[in-house]
Amino acid sequence: MITEIKDLITTHIGEQAIVRIEEEHLHPILVINDSDLVKIAFLLRDTEGYYFDFLSNISTLDYYPDYRFAVVYHLSSIPYQTQLTLKVEIENDRRLDNLPEIPSVSAVWRTADWHEREAFDLMGIFFTEHPDLRRILLPDDWQGYPLRKDYEDAETYHGIAIK
Amino acid sequence: MTRYTEGLENYKKKIAAITSQEMVINMGPQHPSTHGVLRLELITDGEVVKEIIPHLGYLHRCFDKHAESMNYGKAIPFTDRLDYLSSMNNSHAFVMGVERMLKIEDKLPKRVEYIRVLVCELNRIASHLIAIGTYGIDIGAFTPFMWCFRDREHIMNMLEWASGSRMLYNYIWIGGLFYDLPVGFEERCQEFVDYFKPKLVELDDLLSNNQIFISRTANIGALPADVAINYGCSGPMLRASGIKWDLRRVDGYSVYPELEFEIPIGKGDMGTLGDCWDRYKVRVDEVKESVKIIEQCLQRLRADFKRTPDFDPRGLVPKKVNLKAQEYYVRAENPKGELGFHFVTQEKTDVPRRVKARGPSFNNLSVLPELGKGQLIADLIAILGSIDIVLGEVDR
Numbered sequence: 001m002i003t004e005i006k007d008l009i010t011t012h013i014g015e016q017a018i019v020r021i022e023e024e025h026l027h028p029i030l031v032i033n034d035s036d037l038v039k040i041a042f043l044l045r046d047t048e049g050y051y052f053d054f055l056s057n058i059s060t061l062d063y064y065p066d067y068r069f070a071v072v073y074h075l076s077s078i079p080y081q082t083q084l085t086l087k088v089e090i091e092n093d094r095r096l097d098n099l100p101e102i103p104s105v106s107a108v109w110r111t112a113d114w115h116e117r118e119a120f121d122l123m124g125i126f127f128t129e130h131p132d133l134r135r136i137l138l139p140d141d142w143q144g145y146p147l148r149k150d151y152e153d154a155e156t157y158h159g160i161a162i163k
Numbered sequence: 164m165t166r167y168t169e170g171l172e173n174y175k176k177k178i179a180a181i182t183s184q185e186m187v188i189n190m191g192p193q194h195p196s197t198h199g200v201l202r203l204e205l206i207t208d209g210e211v212v213k214e215i216i217p218h219l220g221y222l223h224r225c226f227d228k229h230a231e232s233m234n235y236g237k238a239i240p241f242t243d244r245l246d247y248l249s250s251m252n253n254s255h256a257f258v259m260g261v262e263r264m265l266k267i268e269d270k271l272p273k274r275v276e277y278i279r280v281l282v283c284e285l286n287r288i289a290s291h292l293i294a295i296g297t298y299g300i301d302i303g304a305f306t307p308f309m310w311c312f313r314d315r316e317h318i319m320n321m322l323e324w325a326s327g328s329r330m331l332y333n334y335i336w337i338g339g340l341f342y343d344l345p346v347g348f349e350e351r352c353q354e355f356v357d358y359f360k361p362k363l364v365e366l367d368d369l370l371s372n373n374q375i376f377i378s379r380t381a382n383i384g385a386l387p388a389d390v391a392i393n394y395g396c397s398g399p400m401l402r403a404s405g406i407k408w409d410l411r412r413v414d415g416y417s418v419y420p421e422l423e424f425e426i427p428i429g430k431g432d433m434g435t436l437g438d439c440w441d442r443y444k445v446r447v448d449e450v451k452e453s454v455k456i457i458e459q460c461l462q463r464l465r466a467d468f469k470r471t472p473d474f475d476p477r478g479l480v481p482k483k484v485n486l487k488a489q490e491y492y493v494r495a496e497n498p499k500g501e502l503g504f505h506f507v508t509q510e511k512t513d514v515p516r517r518v519k520a521r522g523p524s525f526n527n528l529s530v531l532p533e534l535g536k537g538q539l540i541a542d543l544i545a546i547l548g549s550i551d552i553v554l555g556e557v558d559r
Contacts, residue, residue, distance in 0.1 A: 025489045053392050057521040059505040074492045081413050111395030114529045134170035137220040
């Protein structure tokens with residue numbers, strides 16, 4: 001099925017949108033280009049025969065010690081009972097004032113709103129054009145992004161020693 | 164102000180800019196009807212809710228980070244604490260994912276699978292009984308709460324007997340079970356089923372068809388199917404909107420394909436399709452279906468897959484989980500909806516690189532600002548109760 005989806009994307013959006021297919025997993029993963037993400041999302045959601053209308057999950061990955069992050073989208077189609085995994089990889093220099101940027105898909109699936117806020121909160125990925133991007137699980141004044149592999153716990157929080 | 168704090172500044176501006184006839188009300192985190200430490204910031208105009216801003220994270224302990232620092236087996240007790248009302252179902256989903264990656268899923272003894280399904284369905288009933296009972300109390304009916312908790316106590320006692328713990332079991336292990344069921348469990352469980360069935364009829368008389376209850380819940384908070392899908396709602400929440408979507412049937416995992424049960428969906432019997440009453444009723448019907456599943460499991464556990472002296476529930480438990488580097492997303496039907504785990508494994512170690520938990524309550528709750536807009540504050544309580552959240556899983 002994943003080759004059909006690859007063909008669909010190449011015909012409608014172009015060759016450059018697909019980076020590669022990772023076949024070594026139990027479910028193959030389609031790695032796509034971040035600049036075409038929203039277009040691909042709309043295409044997969046609205047094309048007859050696919051209708052990936054249900055976004056199960058957005059997960060994030062830190063490839064430490066590489067300077068690379070990934071966002072993984074787990075889609076399923078309720079009418080056809082199929083599943084698809086998309087992955088977007090992004091290079092970044094790991095500086096806290098230069099977060100990796102990926103376009104938001106909250107306009108396609110509204111559930112992405114909270115998932116992306118969680119990804120921003122814990123992994124520090126900035127979703128452009130997100131309607132309300134602020135921390136969701138941690139306090140608003142939290143420093144750093146705990147799920148990054150190079151995260152170090154703070155010594156104090158509001159003057160209270162926490163180590 | 165940088166781009167990264169723009170969202171926060173916008174939120175602060177919105178709260179500061181309310182007009183003189185509007186009022187900001189904090190519901191929670193100590194409010195009993197929020198079923199835990201959930202804080203809802205309501206912008207109200209008189210008694211009408213104009214906007215809902217949920218604040219989460221009071222119970223956040225970062226399951227994802229914990230899971231990265233220990234091996235797969237040790238993470239099971241942490242999964243118990245996600246949705247602490249249905250611990251069996253959580254560990255079942257987690258364990259199933261690891262077993263599929265290890266490729267031992269098909270080798271598991273049938274007795275193990277049937278015991279797993281049995282305890283999961285018992286736990287599903289327990290979870291739904293809490294949902295039903297506390298929903299009654301949200302609306303103002305106290306008796307159903309006591310009745311449901313009385314019946315749930317039987318399940319708690321049985322699961323404690325099997326696993327040694329009342330709520331957080333760590334009973335389902337990778338490749339098997341902690342122990343076989345205690346001798347006499349099947350008979351005790353059958354007694355419970357015989358006791359429980361008439362109680363469900365009583366519950367219908369007391370609450371489901373109660374005119375006061377119907378008036379409070381019918382036509383309130385109707386969730387159209389397309390909105391439910393778009394917001395990632397799953398479980399009873401999605402089924403109440405009329406969509407037959409149950410992962411036990413869709414994925415057919417464990418021994419569910421061998422069992423007969425219906426998937427109840429909302430029909431709009433008392434009002435609009437997908438209203439609070441439908442969501443409540445789907446849960447009641449699911450309890451009835453779970454009872455059916457339990458009866459079939461018991462029958463098979465006493466006939467085809469009897470307890471034998473040489474049966475070892477830990478026979479396939481691996482000493483060390485050796486996996487090649489790969490990614491896998493496993494999903495299973497929890498009482499609340501689709502529970503998923505995204506595993507990213509690494510070579511030469513039994514510690515995962517990343518485990519992301521997708522909690523159904525987190526997604527189901529995200530539709531609340533949409534559902535509650537323009538409703539009365541009292542109806543908001545009814546809507547929130549009908550979503551049936553567990554904060555342990557929303558905050559993870």
